[in-house]
Amino acid sequence: MDTTRDLPLAERTAQLQQSNIRAVTDQVATVDGINLGQGVCDLPTPERIKQRTQQAVADDRSIYSHYAGIETLRSGILRKMQSYNGLPASSVDEVMVSVGATGAFTTALMTLLDPGDEVILFEPFYGYHRKLLQLVDASIRYVTTRGPDWAIDFDAVEAAITPQTKAVVVNT
Numbered sequence: 001m002d003t004t005r006d007l008p009l010a011e012r013t014a015q016l017q018q019s020n021i022r023a024v025t026d027q028v029a030t031v032d033g034i035n036l037g038q039g040v041c042d043l044p045t046p047e048r049i050k051q052r053t054q055q056a057v058a059d060d061r062s063i064y065s066h067y068a069g070i071e072t073l074r075s076g077i078l079r080k081m082q083s084y085n086g087l088p089a090s091s092v093d094e095v096m097v098s099v100g101a102t103g104a105f106t107t108a109l110m111t112l113l114d115p116g117d118e119v120i121l122f123e124p125f126y127g128y129h130r131k132l133l134q135l136v137d138a139s140i141r142y143v144t145t146r147g148p149d150w151a152i153d154f155d156a157v158e159a160a161i162t163p164q165t166k167a168v169v170v171n172t
Contacts, residue, residue: 012135019102019128069097102128109136117166120157126171139164 021037028035035042056062068074074092081087081095089095098104113119115137121130123144133140141160145152157168 012137016131016135019126021126021128068093068095073097102132105129106132109133109138113138113166116164118162118164120160120165120168122152122169122171125169129169129171133169138167141165 024037025035028037071092074095074097077095077097078089078092081089096104098107109132113136117138118141119133119138120141120143121133123142125142130140141162143153143156143160
């Protein structure tokens with residue numbers, strides 16, 4: 001069996017491209033610049049975190065955790081969401097840890113949306129959000145915001161909502 005040939009990807013992924021923000025990150029790296037466009041940490045990992053990570057591996061705590069993340073981490077996130085963000089979450093069962101925003105967004109779309117479900121997307125938008133909505137075959141309804149304050153026109157949001165609207169993407 002020839003395992004060296006590339007297997008084709010699903011047709012629905014053909015339109016996915018590297019995000020513009022990642023392309024900028026790559027260009028900044030080529031000139032040893034400072035990236036102000038993406039949440040890339042250029043600080044060294046704190047020694048305490050390195051030591052705790054090494055200890056977790058030594059203690060055989062490097063196996064699969066709960067699908068939503070380690071409960072102590074979810075508890076800490078829940079407390080922060082309640083006290084700092086003022087969100088009405090009341091249980092660690094409402095918190096899920098992911099390895100990044102894009103992965104979490106993709107998982108949410110795949111979990112919540114069926115092909116044809118309508119989603120409201122505010123303009124301007126993060127291009128990858130639109131690409132992923134297209135990937136899951138969502139029907140996108142756009143609501144435009146305008147500078148300089150980018151305030152949401154809630155009358156426009158209400159006008160965009162139909163019985164088929166299943167989600168609103170809010171990105172800050």
